[in-house]
Amino acid sequence: xxxxxxxxxxxxxxxxxxxxxxxxxxxxxxxxxxxxxxxxxxxxxxxxxxxxxxxxxxxxxxxxxxxxxxxxxxxxxxxxxxxxxxxxxxxxxxxxxxxxxxxxxxxxxxxxxxxxxxxxxxxxxxxxxxxxxxxxxxxxxxxxxxxxxxxxxxxxxxxxxxxxxxxxxxxxxxxxxxxxxxxxxxxxxxxxxxxxxxxxxxxxxxxxxxxxxxxxxxxxxxxxxxxxxxxxxxxxxxxxxxxxxxxxxxxxxxxxxxxxxxxxxxxxxxxxxxxxxxxxxxxxxxxxxxxxxxxxxxxxxxxxxxxxxxxxxxxxxxxxxxxxxxxxxxxxxxxxxxxxxxxxxxxxxxxxxxxxxxxxxxxxxxxxxxxxxxxxxxxxxxxxxxxxxxxxxxxxxxxxxxxxxxxxxxxxxxxxxxxxxxxxxxxxxxxxxxxxxxxxxxxxxxxxxxxxxxxxxxxxxxxxxxxxxxxxxxxxxxxxxxxxxxxxxxxxxxxxxxxxxxxxx
Numbered sequence: 001x002x003x004x005x006x007x008x009x010x011x012x013x014x015x016x017x018x019x020x021x022x023x024x025x026x027x028x029x030x031x032x033x034x035x036x037x038x039x040x041x042x043x044x045x046x047x048x049x050x051x052x053x054x055x056x057x058x059x060x061x062x063x064x065x066x067x068x069x070x071x072x073x074x075x076x077x078x079x080x081x082x083x084x085x086x087x088x089x090x091x092x093x094x095x096x097x098x099x100x101x102x103x104x105x106x107x108x109x110x111x112x113x114x115x116x117x118x119x120x121x122x123x124x125x126x127x128x129x130x131x132x133x134x135x136x137x138x139x140x141x142x143x144x145x146x147x148x149x150x151x152x153x154x155x156x157x158x159x160x161x162x163x164x165x166x167x168x169x170x171x172x173x174x175x176x177x178x179x180x181x182x183x184x185x186x187x188x189x190x191x192x193x194x195x196x197x198x199x200x201x202x203x204x205x206x207x208x209x210x211x212x213x214x215x216x217x218x219x220x221x222x223x224x225x226x227x228x229x230x231x232x233x234x235x236x237x238x239x240x241x242x243x244x245x246x247x248x249x250x251x252x253x254x255x256x257x258x259x260x261x262x263x264x265x266x267x268x269x270x271x272x273x274x275x276x277x278x279x280x281x282x283x284x285x286x287x288x289x290x291x292x293x294x295x296x297x298x299x300x301x302x303x304x305x306x307x308x309x310x311x312x313x314x315x316x317x318x319x320x321x322x323x324x325x326x327x328x329x330x331x332x333x334x335x336x337x338x339x340x341x342x343x344x345x346x347x348x349x350x351x352x353x354x355x356x357x358x359x360x361x362x363x364x365x366x367x368x369x370x371x372x373x374x375x376x377x378x379x380x381x382x383x384x385x386x387x388x389x390x391x392x393x394x395x396x397x398x399x400x401x402x403x404x405x406x407x408x409x410x411x412x413x414x415x416x417x418x419x420x421x422x423x424x425x426x427x428x429x430x431x432x433x434x435x436x437x438x439x440x441x442x443x444x445x446x447x448x449x450x451x452x453x454x455x456x457x458x459x460x461x462x463x464x465x466x467x468x469x470x471x472x473x474x475x476x477x478x479x480x481x482x483x484x485x486x487x488x489x490x491x492x493x494x495x496x497x498x499x500x501x502x503x504x505x
Contacts, residue, residue, distance in 0.1 A: 001159040008057035015387040017043045021217045030192045032206035036427035037399025038385045040215040045162050049081040050074045080153040084164040090138035095120035098152045123151050128177045142336050143169040164195045171288040197427045199228045236429040249439050252279035258447035259416045264308030268294045269471040276447040283450045283458040286468030287491050296420040296451045300332040301325040331414035335421040341405045342393045349375045349389040356411040378407030399426040420451045435460045455484040469493045
Protein backbone atom coordinates (compact mmCIF):
# COMPACT_ATOMS: atom_id res chain seq x y z
CA UNK A 1 0.00 0.00 0.00
CA UNK A 2 1.21 3.50 -0.87
CA UNK A 3 -0.36 6.13 1.36
CA UNK A 4 -0.31 9.94 1.07
CA UNK A 5 -2.01 12.29 3.49
CA UNK A 6 -1.88 15.71 1.86
CA UNK A 7 -2.19 19.09 3.63
CA UNK A 8 -4.31 17.75 6.49
CA UNK A 9 -5.87 20.35 8.83
CA UNK A 10 -8.11 19.44 11.75
CA UNK A 11 -9.92 21.94 13.95
CA UNK A 12 -11.89 21.16 17.11
CA UNK A 13 -13.83 24.38 17.62
CA UNK A 14 -11.26 27.11 18.33
CA UNK A 15 -8.42 24.59 18.77
CA UNK A 16 -6.34 23.65 15.71
CA UNK A 17 -4.99 20.16 16.33
CA UNK A 18 -3.35 19.79 12.91
CA UNK A 19 -2.28 22.53 10.51
CA UNK A 20 -1.42 21.67 6.88
CA UNK A 21 0.31 18.37 7.72
CA UNK A 22 1.49 16.01 4.98
CA UNK A 23 2.60 12.43 5.56
CA UNK A 24 3.43 9.46 3.35
CA UNK A 25 4.46 5.81 3.57
CA UNK A 26 5.30 3.17 0.98
CA UNK A 27 4.80 -0.62 0.77
CA UNK A 28 6.85 -2.70 3.20
CA UNK A 29 8.00 0.32 5.17
CA UNK A 30 8.16 0.83 8.93
CA UNK A 31 7.71 4.56 9.49
CA UNK A 32 8.23 6.21 12.88
CA UNK A 33 5.77 9.01 13.63
CA UNK A 34 7.38 11.18 16.31
CA UNK A 35 6.19 14.07 18.44
CA UNK A 36 5.51 15.12 22.00
CA UNK A 37 2.14 14.51 23.64
CA UNK A 38 -0.35 16.84 21.98
CA UNK A 39 1.74 17.16 18.80
CA UNK A 40 -1.11 15.72 16.71
CA UNK A 41 0.15 12.18 15.98
CA UNK A 42 -2.94 10.34 17.22
CA UNK A 43 -5.26 12.91 15.65
CA UNK A 44 -3.60 12.33 12.27
CA UNK A 45 -3.98 8.57 12.64
CA UNK A 46 -7.60 8.90 13.77
CA UNK A 47 -8.29 10.75 10.53
CA UNK A 48 -6.60 7.98 8.55
CA UNK A 49 -8.60 5.29 10.37
CA UNK A 50 -11.88 7.17 9.84
CA UNK A 51 -12.63 8.12 13.46
CA UNK A 52 -13.36 11.66 12.29
CA UNK A 53 -12.89 13.62 9.04
CA UNK A 54 -10.24 16.29 8.40
CA UNK A 55 -11.32 19.91 8.26
CA UNK A 56 -9.36 20.11 5.01
CA UNK A 57 -6.86 18.03 3.07
CA UNK A 58 -7.13 14.62 1.45
CA UNK A 59 -6.12 10.97 1.78
CA UNK A 60 -4.70 9.23 -1.29
CA UNK A 61 -4.15 5.45 -1.31
CA UNK A 62 -2.43 3.78 -4.29
CA UNK A 63 -3.02 6.92 -6.36
CA UNK A 64 -6.77 7.14 -5.60
CA UNK A 65 -8.31 9.83 -3.40
CA UNK A 66 -10.39 8.33 -0.59
CA UNK A 67 -13.45 10.31 0.50
CA UNK A 68 -15.80 9.67 3.38
CA UNK A 69 -13.35 7.51 5.34
CA UNK A 70 -15.00 5.62 8.22
CA UNK A 71 -13.64 3.01 10.64
CA UNK A 72 -15.39 0.25 8.69
CA UNK A 73 -14.07 1.59 5.39
CA UNK A 74 -10.51 1.70 6.71
CA UNK A 75 -10.83 -1.93 7.84
CA UNK A 76 -12.12 -2.91 4.39
CA UNK A 77 -9.05 -1.18 2.92
CA UNK A 78 -6.91 -3.41 5.17
CA UNK A 79 -5.84 -0.65 7.56
CA UNK A 80 -5.62 -1.63 11.26
CA UNK A 81 -5.11 0.71 14.21
CA UNK A 82 -3.68 -0.59 17.51
CA UNK A 83 -4.55 2.21 19.91
CA UNK A 84 -2.40 3.38 22.81
CA UNK A 85 -5.28 2.95 25.24
CA UNK A 86 -6.67 -0.56 25.52
CA UNK A 87 -9.97 -1.06 23.71
CA UNK A 88 -10.87 -4.58 24.76
CA UNK A 89 -14.11 -5.79 26.31
CA UNK A 90 -13.18 -7.27 29.68
CA UNK A 91 -16.35 -9.37 29.83
CA UNK A 92 -15.53 -11.21 26.59
CA UNK A 93 -12.99 -13.95 25.95
CA UNK A 94 -9.76 -13.33 24.06
CA UNK A 95 -10.93 -14.85 20.77
CA UNK A 96 -14.28 -13.02 21.02
CA UNK A 97 -12.41 -9.71 21.30
CA UNK A 98 -10.18 -10.60 18.38
CA UNK A 99 -13.19 -11.34 16.13
CA UNK A 100 -15.50 -8.63 17.48
CA UNK A 101 -17.70 -7.30 14.63
CA UNK A 102 -15.90 -9.62 12.20
CA UNK A 103 -17.17 -12.98 13.40
CA UNK A 104 -16.93 -16.16 11.34
CA UNK A 105 -20.35 -17.58 10.48
CA UNK A 106 -21.09 -21.22 9.77
CA UNK A 107 -23.49 -22.49 7.09
CA UNK A 108 -26.46 -22.06 9.42
CA UNK A 109 -25.60 -18.41 9.97
CA UNK A 110 -24.39 -18.82 13.56
CA UNK A 111 -21.00 -17.82 14.92
CA UNK A 112 -18.45 -20.58 14.36
CA UNK A 113 -16.75 -20.51 17.76
CA UNK A 114 -14.49 -23.47 17.03
CA UNK A 115 -13.09 -21.89 13.89
CA UNK A 116 -12.52 -18.58 15.67
CA UNK A 117 -10.76 -20.22 18.62
CA UNK A 118 -8.54 -22.31 16.33
CA UNK A 119 -7.43 -19.35 14.19
CA UNK A 120 -7.03 -16.97 17.16
CA UNK A 121 -4.87 -19.49 19.01
CA UNK A 122 -2.70 -19.95 15.91
CA UNK A 123 -2.03 -16.21 15.79
CA UNK A 124 -1.26 -16.04 19.52
CA UNK A 125 1.07 -19.05 19.31
CA UNK A 126 2.76 -17.52 16.27
CA UNK A 127 3.51 -14.45 18.38
CA UNK A 128 5.28 -16.73 20.87
CA UNK A 129 3.12 -15.54 23.77
CA UNK A 130 1.43 -17.72 26.36
CA UNK A 131 -2.19 -16.61 26.08
CA UNK A 132 -5.19 -18.94 25.93
CA UNK A 133 -7.65 -17.82 23.25
CA UNK A 134 -10.53 -18.92 25.49
CA UNK A 135 -9.37 -16.95 28.55
CA UNK A 136 -11.53 -14.12 29.87
CA UNK A 137 -9.85 -10.78 29.10
CA UNK A 138 -10.62 -9.45 32.60
CA UNK A 139 -8.35 -12.19 34.00
CA UNK A 140 -5.33 -11.02 31.97
CA UNK A 141 -2.68 -8.62 33.24
CA UNK A 142 -2.16 -5.36 31.36
CA UNK A 143 0.80 -6.62 29.31
CA UNK A 144 -1.21 -9.62 28.08
CA UNK A 145 -4.10 -7.35 27.14
CA UNK A 146 -1.71 -5.27 25.06
CA UNK A 147 -0.56 -8.41 23.26
CA UNK A 148 -4.19 -9.32 22.53
CA UNK A 149 -4.65 -5.89 20.91
CA UNK A 150 -1.64 -6.62 18.71
CA UNK A 151 -2.85 -10.14 17.92
CA UNK A 152 -6.22 -8.69 16.90
CA UNK A 153 -4.50 -6.59 14.24
CA UNK A 154 -2.41 -9.51 13.03
CA UNK A 155 -5.43 -11.83 12.77
CA UNK A 156 -6.52 -10.38 9.45
CA UNK A 157 -4.42 -9.78 6.34
CA UNK A 158 -3.65 -6.11 6.85
CA UNK A 159 -1.62 -3.99 4.44
CA UNK A 160 -1.05 -1.09 6.85
CA UNK A 161 -0.89 -1.44 10.64
CA UNK A 162 -0.80 1.65 12.86
CA UNK A 163 0.81 1.04 16.25
CA UNK A 164 0.35 3.77 18.88
CA UNK A 165 2.74 3.08 21.80
CA UNK A 166 2.35 -0.72 21.41
CA UNK A 167 5.12 -1.70 23.84
CA UNK A 168 4.16 0.41 26.87
CA UNK A 169 3.32 -2.62 29.02
CA UNK A 170 5.62 -5.18 27.35
CA UNK A 171 8.87 -6.61 28.68
CA UNK A 172 12.06 -6.83 26.60
CA UNK A 173 11.41 -10.37 25.37
CA UNK A 174 7.85 -9.50 24.30
CA UNK A 175 9.15 -6.41 22.48
CA UNK A 176 11.71 -8.50 20.59
CA UNK A 177 8.98 -10.99 19.66
CA UNK A 178 6.86 -8.12 18.35
CA UNK A 179 9.75 -6.75 16.29
CA UNK A 180 10.41 -10.20 14.81
CA UNK A 181 6.75 -10.43 13.75
CA UNK A 182 6.87 -6.91 12.29
CA UNK A 183 9.98 -7.67 10.24
CA UNK A 184 8.42 -10.88 8.95
CA UNK A 185 5.29 -9.04 7.82
CA UNK A 186 7.40 -6.23 6.37
CA UNK A 187 9.12 -8.79 4.14
CA UNK A 188 5.63 -9.68 2.85
CA UNK A 189 4.94 -6.04 1.93
CA UNK A 190 2.99 -4.97 5.04
CA UNK A 191 3.64 -1.38 6.15
CA UNK A 192 3.68 -0.05 9.71
CA UNK A 193 3.22 3.41 11.17
CA UNK A 194 4.99 3.17 14.52
CA UNK A 195 4.31 5.77 17.22
CA UNK A 196 6.57 5.58 20.27
CA UNK A 197 8.34 7.82 22.77
CA UNK A 198 11.06 5.19 23.24
CA UNK A 199 13.94 6.31 21.06
CA UNK A 200 15.85 2.99 21.15
CA UNK A 201 12.77 1.28 19.68
CA UNK A 202 12.42 3.87 16.91
CA UNK A 203 16.05 3.46 15.91
CA UNK A 204 15.84 -0.33 16.15
CA UNK A 205 12.73 -0.98 14.04
CA UNK A 206 11.98 2.04 11.80
CA UNK A 207 13.21 2.78 8.27
CA UNK A 208 12.02 6.39 8.05
CA UNK A 209 10.62 9.04 10.40
CA UNK A 210 8.31 12.03 10.38
CA UNK A 211 8.25 14.60 13.18
CA UNK A 212 5.22 16.65 14.22
CA UNK A 213 5.33 19.52 16.71
CA UNK A 214 2.34 21.54 17.95
CA UNK A 215 0.17 20.14 15.15
CA UNK A 216 2.62 21.09 12.39
CA UNK A 217 4.89 19.09 10.10
CA UNK A 218 8.56 19.55 11.04
CA UNK A 219 10.71 17.05 9.13
CA UNK A 220 10.81 13.66 7.45
CA UNK A 221 13.74 11.49 6.43
CA UNK A 222 15.64 8.23 6.90
CA UNK A 223 16.40 7.02 10.42
CA UNK A 224 20.00 6.24 9.42
CA UNK A 225 20.59 9.95 8.78
CA UNK A 226 19.89 11.13 12.36
CA UNK A 227 20.78 10.14 15.92
CA UNK A 228 18.78 10.21 19.17
CA UNK A 229 20.00 13.67 20.17
CA UNK A 230 18.96 15.12 16.81
CA UNK A 231 15.57 13.38 17.01
CA UNK A 232 14.98 14.79 20.50
CA UNK A 233 15.91 18.27 19.31
CA UNK A 234 13.38 17.97 16.48
CA UNK A 235 10.68 16.82 18.93
CA UNK A 236 10.89 19.67 21.42
CA UNK A 237 12.34 22.43 19.25
CA UNK A 238 15.55 22.83 21.24
CA UNK A 239 18.48 20.73 22.30
CA UNK A 240 17.47 18.57 25.24
CA UNK A 241 19.80 19.05 28.16
CA UNK A 242 20.49 15.50 29.25
CA UNK A 243 22.08 16.52 32.53
CA UNK A 244 21.44 14.40 35.57
CA UNK A 245 18.85 16.25 37.63
CA UNK A 246 19.59 14.37 40.84
CA UNK A 247 23.21 15.47 40.80
CA UNK A 248 22.07 19.09 40.55
CA UNK A 249 19.70 18.81 43.53
CA UNK A 250 20.82 19.97 46.95
CA UNK A 251 20.60 17.20 49.62
CA UNK A 252 17.15 17.33 51.22
CA UNK A 253 16.68 13.93 52.88
CA UNK A 254 16.34 13.92 56.67
CA UNK A 255 16.33 11.19 59.31
CA UNK A 256 12.57 11.55 59.86
CA UNK A 257 10.64 8.48 58.67
CA UNK A 258 7.40 9.21 56.80
CA UNK A 259 6.52 5.60 55.97
CA UNK A 260 7.78 2.44 57.65
CA UNK A 261 7.09 -0.88 55.93
CA UNK A 262 7.86 -3.95 58.02
CA UNK A 263 7.91 -7.50 56.62
CA UNK A 264 4.77 -7.15 54.52
CA UNK A 265 3.60 -9.93 52.25
CA UNK A 266 0.88 -10.39 49.65
CA UNK A 267 -0.14 -12.80 46.93
CA UNK A 268 2.99 -12.23 44.80
CA UNK A 269 5.51 -10.76 47.25
CA UNK A 270 6.76 -11.32 50.80
CA UNK A 271 9.21 -10.07 53.43
CA UNK A 272 9.33 -6.51 52.09
CA UNK A 273 10.77 -4.00 54.56
CA UNK A 274 12.05 -0.45 54.15
CA UNK A 275 11.79 3.06 55.62
CA UNK A 276 10.97 6.12 53.47
CA UNK A 277 12.44 9.33 54.88
CA UNK A 278 11.34 12.92 54.53
CA UNK A 279 12.79 14.35 51.31
CA UNK A 280 13.77 10.93 49.95
CA UNK A 281 13.01 9.41 46.56
CA UNK A 282 13.09 5.60 46.51
CA UNK A 283 12.84 3.79 43.19
CA UNK A 284 11.44 0.25 43.20
CA UNK A 285 12.15 -1.88 40.16
CA UNK A 286 12.07 -5.44 38.88
CA UNK A 287 11.28 -7.44 35.79
CA UNK A 288 7.72 -8.33 34.87
CA UNK A 289 6.40 -10.88 37.37
CA UNK A 290 8.77 -9.80 40.13
CA UNK A 291 5.84 -8.54 42.22
CA UNK A 292 6.62 -4.82 42.10
CA UNK A 293 3.30 -3.91 40.46
CA UNK A 294 1.33 -5.75 43.13
CA UNK A 295 3.46 -4.16 45.84
CA UNK A 296 2.61 -0.69 44.52
CA UNK A 297 -1.13 -1.25 44.79
CA UNK A 298 -0.79 -3.02 48.15
CA UNK A 299 1.05 -0.05 49.67
CA UNK A 300 -2.01 2.06 48.79
CA UNK A 301 -4.53 -0.46 50.15
CA UNK A 302 -5.89 -1.36 46.72
CA UNK A 303 -4.82 -5.02 46.96
CA UNK A 304 -4.50 -7.12 50.13
CA UNK A 305 -1.51 -7.12 52.45
CA UNK A 306 -1.66 -10.55 54.07
CA UNK A 307 0.97 -9.97 56.75
CA UNK A 308 3.30 -7.32 58.12
CA UNK A 309 2.62 -3.68 59.03
CA UNK A 310 2.78 -0.21 57.51
CA UNK A 311 3.04 2.89 59.62
CA UNK A 312 3.16 6.67 59.11
CA UNK A 313 3.53 9.51 61.59
CA UNK A 314 -0.19 9.16 62.21
CA UNK A 315 0.11 5.53 63.30
CA UNK A 316 -0.47 2.12 61.74
CA UNK A 317 -2.36 1.93 58.47
CA UNK A 318 -5.39 -0.20 57.84
CA UNK A 319 -3.99 -1.77 54.68
CA UNK A 320 -7.43 -3.01 53.61
CA UNK A 321 -8.86 0.51 53.37
CA UNK A 322 -7.80 2.98 50.67
CA UNK A 323 -9.57 5.81 52.50
CA UNK A 324 -7.63 5.09 55.70
CA UNK A 325 -4.37 5.07 53.74
CA UNK A 326 -5.29 8.40 52.12
CA UNK A 327 -6.18 9.92 55.48
CA UNK A 328 -2.70 9.02 56.71
CA UNK A 329 -1.25 11.24 53.98
CA UNK A 330 -0.48 8.64 51.32
CA UNK A 331 -1.36 9.32 47.66
CA UNK A 332 -0.95 7.20 44.53
CA UNK A 333 -0.51 7.92 40.84
CA UNK A 334 -1.41 4.53 39.30
CA UNK A 335 -0.15 2.89 36.14
CA UNK A 336 -2.52 2.18 33.26
CA UNK A 337 -4.36 5.48 33.52
CA UNK A 338 -7.30 4.43 31.32
CA UNK A 339 -8.37 1.63 33.65
CA UNK A 340 -7.14 3.03 36.98
CA UNK A 341 -6.49 6.75 36.70
CA UNK A 342 -9.26 8.59 34.87
CA UNK A 343 -13.05 8.58 34.77
CA UNK A 344 -13.61 8.90 31.01
CA UNK A 345 -17.19 10.16 31.30
CA UNK A 346 -16.18 13.17 33.42
CA UNK A 347 -14.68 16.47 32.37
CA UNK A 348 -11.04 17.44 32.76
CA UNK A 349 -11.91 19.71 35.69
CA UNK A 350 -13.96 17.05 37.49
CA UNK A 351 -11.17 14.48 37.08
CA UNK A 352 -8.80 17.04 38.55
CA UNK A 353 -11.01 17.42 41.65
CA UNK A 354 -11.62 13.74 42.51
CA UNK A 355 -9.06 13.40 45.31
CA UNK A 356 -9.97 16.77 46.78
CA UNK A 357 -13.65 15.78 46.89
CA UNK A 358 -12.79 12.50 48.62
CA UNK A 359 -10.66 13.95 51.39
CA UNK A 360 -11.08 17.69 51.80
CA UNK A 361 -14.37 18.97 50.42
CA UNK A 362 -16.74 19.87 53.27
CA UNK A 363 -19.36 22.09 51.62
CA UNK A 364 -22.81 20.71 50.74
CA UNK A 365 -22.52 22.10 47.21
CA UNK A 366 -19.79 22.41 44.58
CA UNK A 367 -18.55 25.94 43.91
CA UNK A 368 -17.85 26.01 40.15
CA UNK A 369 -15.62 29.06 40.39
CA UNK A 370 -13.58 27.46 43.15
CA UNK A 371 -13.18 24.29 41.07
CA UNK A 372 -12.17 26.33 38.00
CA UNK A 373 -9.60 28.25 40.04
CA UNK A 374 -8.20 25.01 41.43
CA UNK A 375 -7.91 23.49 37.98
CA UNK A 376 -6.28 26.61 36.55
CA UNK A 377 -3.65 26.49 39.29
CA UNK A 378 -2.86 22.87 38.44
CA UNK A 379 -2.95 23.56 34.69
CA UNK A 380 -0.25 26.17 35.05
CA UNK A 381 1.83 24.13 37.49
CA UNK A 382 1.70 20.97 35.35
CA UNK A 383 1.74 22.81 31.98
CA UNK A 384 -1.36 20.93 30.79
CA UNK A 385 -2.32 21.59 27.16
CA UNK A 386 -6.10 21.91 27.18
CA UNK A 387 -8.82 23.63 25.14
CA UNK A 388 -11.53 23.91 27.80
CA UNK A 389 -11.68 22.54 31.34
CA UNK A 390 -15.19 21.31 30.53
CA UNK A 391 -13.99 19.03 27.72
CA UNK A 392 -13.99 15.27 28.50
CA UNK A 393 -10.72 13.98 29.93
CA UNK A 394 -10.45 11.65 26.91
CA UNK A 395 -10.00 14.70 24.65
CA UNK A 396 -6.50 15.12 26.08
CA UNK A 397 -3.40 13.29 24.92
CA UNK A 398 -2.09 10.51 27.16
CA UNK A 399 0.64 12.71 28.59
CA UNK A 400 -1.73 15.51 29.46
CA UNK A 401 -4.11 13.03 31.11
CA UNK A 402 -1.20 11.89 33.26
CA UNK A 403 -0.46 15.47 34.26
CA UNK A 404 -4.07 15.90 35.39
CA UNK A 405 -3.74 12.79 37.58
CA UNK A 406 -0.51 14.02 39.17
CA UNK A 407 -2.00 17.46 39.78
CA UNK A 408 -5.11 15.88 41.32
CA UNK A 409 -3.08 14.26 44.08
CA UNK A 410 -1.04 17.37 44.79
CA UNK A 411 -4.34 18.92 45.93
CA UNK A 412 -4.42 16.59 48.95
CA UNK A 413 -1.02 17.76 50.25
CA UNK A 414 -0.07 14.13 50.97
CA UNK A 415 3.32 13.58 52.62
CA UNK A 416 3.95 10.24 50.83
CA UNK A 417 3.48 9.86 47.07
CA UNK A 418 3.45 6.45 45.39
CA UNK A 419 4.06 6.81 41.64
CA UNK A 420 3.60 3.64 39.58
CA UNK A 421 5.32 4.20 36.22
CA UNK A 422 4.46 7.93 36.26
CA UNK A 423 5.99 8.62 32.84
CA UNK A 424 4.30 5.71 31.04
CA UNK A 425 3.38 6.85 27.53
CA UNK A 426 4.83 10.34 28.04
CA UNK A 427 7.21 12.08 25.64
CA UNK A 428 10.76 13.10 26.51
CA UNK A 429 9.93 16.74 27.27
CA UNK A 430 7.06 15.79 29.58
CA UNK A 431 9.23 13.15 31.27
CA UNK A 432 11.83 15.79 32.06
CA UNK A 433 9.08 17.96 33.60
CA UNK A 434 7.84 15.04 35.75
CA UNK A 435 11.39 14.30 36.95
CA UNK A 436 11.85 17.93 37.98
CA UNK A 437 8.49 17.86 39.76
CA UNK A 438 9.43 14.71 41.70
CA UNK A 439 12.67 16.28 42.90
CA UNK A 440 10.91 19.55 43.71
CA UNK A 441 8.36 17.68 45.83
CA UNK A 442 11.18 15.87 47.61
CA UNK A 443 12.88 19.20 48.35
CA UNK A 444 9.57 20.34 49.90
CA UNK A 445 9.83 17.46 52.37
CA UNK A 446 7.66 14.80 50.76
CA UNK A 447 8.70 11.15 50.56
CA UNK A 448 8.27 9.57 47.13
CA UNK A 449 8.17 5.95 45.96
CA UNK A 450 8.63 5.62 42.21
CA UNK A 451 7.98 2.23 40.58
CA UNK A 452 9.85 2.11 37.28
CA UNK A 453 11.54 -0.38 34.97
CA UNK A 454 13.66 2.21 33.13
CA UNK A 455 17.16 2.63 34.56
CA UNK A 456 17.80 6.10 33.02
CA UNK A 457 14.64 7.27 34.80
CA UNK A 458 15.73 5.71 38.09
CA UNK A 459 19.15 7.34 37.84
CA UNK A 460 17.59 10.75 37.22
CA UNK A 461 15.64 10.83 40.48
CA UNK A 462 16.51 8.12 43.04
CA UNK A 463 18.30 8.36 46.38
CA UNK A 464 17.98 4.60 46.75
CA UNK A 465 16.78 1.74 44.57
CA UNK A 466 14.97 -1.37 45.82
CA UNK A 467 15.29 -4.25 43.35
CA UNK A 468 12.79 -7.12 43.36
CA UNK A 469 13.19 -10.67 42.08
CA UNK A 470 10.49 -13.35 42.33
CA UNK A 471 8.55 -11.46 44.99
CA UNK A 472 11.51 -10.71 47.25
CA UNK A 473 13.88 -7.79 47.69
CA UNK A 474 17.05 -9.02 46.03
CA UNK A 475 18.97 -5.88 46.92
CA UNK A 476 18.86 -2.26 48.05
CA UNK A 477 21.27 0.06 46.23
CA UNK A 478 22.36 3.40 47.61
CA UNK A 479 22.76 6.35 45.26
CA UNK A 480 26.50 5.85 44.81
CA UNK A 481 25.93 2.16 43.97
CA UNK A 482 23.43 2.78 41.17
CA UNK A 483 24.65 1.03 38.08
CA UNK A 484 22.54 -0.45 35.27
CA UNK A 485 24.50 -3.71 35.20
CA UNK A 486 24.11 -4.16 38.97
CA UNK A 487 20.37 -3.41 38.83
CA UNK A 488 19.92 -5.94 36.03
CA UNK A 489 21.95 -8.56 37.90
CA UNK A 490 19.74 -8.14 40.97
CA UNK A 491 16.59 -8.15 38.80
CA UNK A 492 17.50 -11.44 37.17
CA UNK A 493 18.72 -13.20 40.32
CA UNK A 494 22.32 -13.47 39.10
CA UNK A 495 23.44 -11.23 41.98
CA UNK A 496 21.78 -11.80 45.35
CA UNK A 497 21.64 -9.36 48.24
CA UNK A 498 24.14 -11.58 50.09
CA UNK A 499 26.55 -11.59 47.15
CA UNK A 500 26.20 -7.81 46.85
CA UNK A 501 27.24 -7.47 50.50
CA UNK A 502 30.18 -9.85 49.99
CA UNK A 503 31.34 -7.92 46.93
CA UNK A 504 31.24 -4.65 48.87
CA UNK A 505 33.16 -6.23 51.75
